[in-house]
Amino acid sequence: MDLTIKNGTVVTASEIMAADIGVKDGKIAAIAARIDGGAETIDAAGKYVFPAGVEIHTHLDGILHGMRTVDDWYVSSVGAAFGGTATIVDFPMPAKDQSLQGIVDEFTGRATGKSIADFAFTPIINRFTEDIYQEIPVLIDNGIPSFKLFMYYDWTVPDYELARLMDTITSHGGIVSVHCENAGTIDYLADKAMAAGHTGPQWHAPTRPLSTEIEASSRVIHVAEELNASVLIVHISAGPVVDLIARARARGVNVYGEAMPHYLCLDDSVYDRPGYEGMKGVCTPPLRPRENQKALWAGLRSGALSTIGCDHCAFPYKDKIRLFETRGKRIDMIPHGAPGIETRIPLLFSEGVNRGRISVTKFVEVSATNPAKLVGLYPQKGTLAIGSDADIMILDPEKEVTITQEGLHSNTDFTPYEGWQVKGYPVTTISRGTVLVRDCQLEAEAGHGQFLKRKRFEVF
Numbered sequence: 001m002d003l004t005i006k007n008g009t010v011v012t013a014s015e016i017m018a019a020d021i022g023v024k025d026g027k028i029a030a031i032a033a034r035i036d037g038g039a040e041t042i043d044a045a046g047k048y049v050f051p052a053g054v055e056i057h058t059h060l061d062g063i064l065h066g067m068r069t070v071d072d073w074y075v076s077s078v079g080a081a082f083g084g085t086a087t088i089v090d091f092p093m094p095a096k097d098q099s100l101q102g103i104v105d106e107f108t109g110r111a112t113g114k115s116i117a118d119f120a121f122t123p124i125i126n127r128f129t130e131d132i133y134q135e136i137p138v139l140i141d142n143g144i145p146s147f148k149l150f151m152y153y154d155w156t157v158p159d160y161e162l163a164r165l166m167d168t169i170t171s172h173g174g175i176v177s178v179h180c181e182n183a184g185t186i187d188y189l190a191d192k193a194m195a196a197g198h199t200g201p202q203w204h205a206p207t208r209p210l211s212t213e214i215e216a217s218s219r220v221i222h223v224a225e226e227l228n229a230s231v232l233i234v235h236i237s238a239g240p241v242v243d244l245i246a247r248a249r250a251r252g253v254n255v256y257g258e259a260m261p262h263y264l265c266l267d268d269s270v271y272d273r274p275g276y277e278g279m280k281g282v283c284t285p286p287l288r289p290r291e292n293q294k295a296l297w298a299g300l301r302s303g304a305l306s307t308i309g310c311d312h313c314a315f316p317y318k319d320k321i322r323l324f325e326t327r328g329k330r331i332d333m334i335p336h337g338a339p340g341i342e343t344r345i346p347l348l349f350s351e352g353v354n355r356g357r358i359s360v361t362k363f364v365e366v367s368a369t370n371p372a373k374l375v376g377l378y379p380q381k382g383t384l385a386i387g388s389d390a391d392i393m394i395l396d397p398e399k400e401v402t403i404t405q406e407g408l409h410s411n412t413d414f415t416p417y418e419g420w421q422v423k424g425y426p427v428t429t430i431s432r433g434t435v436l437v438r439d440c441q442l443e444a445e446a447g448h449g450q451f452l453k454r455k456r457f458e459v460f
């Protein structure tokens with residue numbers, strides 16, 4: 001063996017076992033009660049040995065709201081690795097007239113030589129022209145089976161194209177992720193609020209009410225049901241959407257739901273903070289009243305929600321303030337998003353497993369196994385099995401950390417979790433047998449990460 005991880009508690013989505021893991025040529029070569037020898041040994045006594053996290057919802061080094069996010073692929077992937085994640089699947093947005101393959105190639109160039117995590121892309125479809133429809137089967141054949149649509153923003157998908165894209169993508173073996181918010185209602189409510197002088201951070205949530213997320217999610221579910229399409233509803237903040245998904249899945253609809261730490265852990269009281277502070281919580285959908293959190297945790301437990309992403313979208317606080325000031329002092333004009341790639345797994349473990357809200361196997365399922373399945377990477381990624389990539393996270397369940405912006409690696413100037421205490425933290429992250437982070441110290445060289453060609457989506 002090249003590497004042996006000994007004495008840990010090995011956890012997959014279905015098993016918990018006291019076992020050693022042997023790694024050879026970047027793959028898991030053995031899992032057994034005792035494996036001796038190996039060029040290198042890591043002692044994981046007292047620790048969990050998990051599949052490394054798979055993150056399938058980020059906006060890295062890309063333009064949204066007329067501003068480029070400030071974390072490039074090196075910074076983002078280092079943060080990811082410190083937070084136990086070794087694979088990132090990002091949402092790049094094509095420029096005007098750029099093909100989907102063109103934006104994937106461009107972003108592959110941005111990540112190559114920088115990312116320490118393996119990477120792939122779910123391209124955003126932001127125009128609905130014949131060339132895009134023709135590209136889709138070619139991309140799926142070329143190992144890019146996932147696509148993203150928005151029901152808000154300037155690139156909102158019209159209903160006709162929503163149906164046609166879901167049908168086209170699914171019938172060729174792909175899956176569609178959809179950002180679900182009713183654009184017309186939000187724009188109207190925002191215009192009405194702004195006209196009444198309601199322009200500050202506390203108006204972010206009331207102008208994007210629960211009903212807009214529920215309506216758009218419901219529409220997507222019904223279209224998917226009609227076309228037997230496979231769809232992932234991303235960043236669910238609204239408790240009632242969990243229920244919609246549960247009922248649809250019970251009817252046999254191939255709809256999956258994505259949770260996120262900020263909706264599980266934070267609530268809309270953030271917007272009542274004094275001055276501009278509330279802008280730190282300006283993301284879409286907005287943070288919701290606390291009672292929604294219960295439904296989201298329950299959704300993870302029941303399987304209505306299949307995965308957890310972070311929506312890492314690194315806009316600094318100072319730029320949110322600057323753009324508020326220079327774009328007419330309107331809260332609807334500031335960039336939406338917050339950093340989260342490094343805190344996803346620590347928060348999920350601490351708030352989820354430690355507080356008894358989810359089991360340790362569920363933790364693996366939603367942070368690694370299901371995200372890998374949703375983007376066509378399983379079982380290469382997302383599990384600990386013979387022949388899988390040796391992407392491993394060792395987590396110390398006793399390690400206590402106070403989250404601070406200074407202690408994280410993002411180029412942003414804030415974390416929404418400043419001062420949060422977490423118990424249980426990733427200490428070592430391994431990618432294809434190479435140690436990225438060891439005992440909370442960076443070891444990887446920039447550029448370790450490789451582009452991942454993926455399989456077609458399989459319903460699960």
Ligand code: DUC
Pocket residue numbers: 059064179282283284285311313336337338
């Ligand atoms: N929501 C955010 O908060 N940021 C990026 C895009 C999105 O949908």
Ligand code: ZN
Pocket residue numbers: 179234235284285
């Ligand atoms: Zn979104």
Ligand code: ZN
Pocket residue numbers: 057058059311
């Ligand atoms: Zn997003």
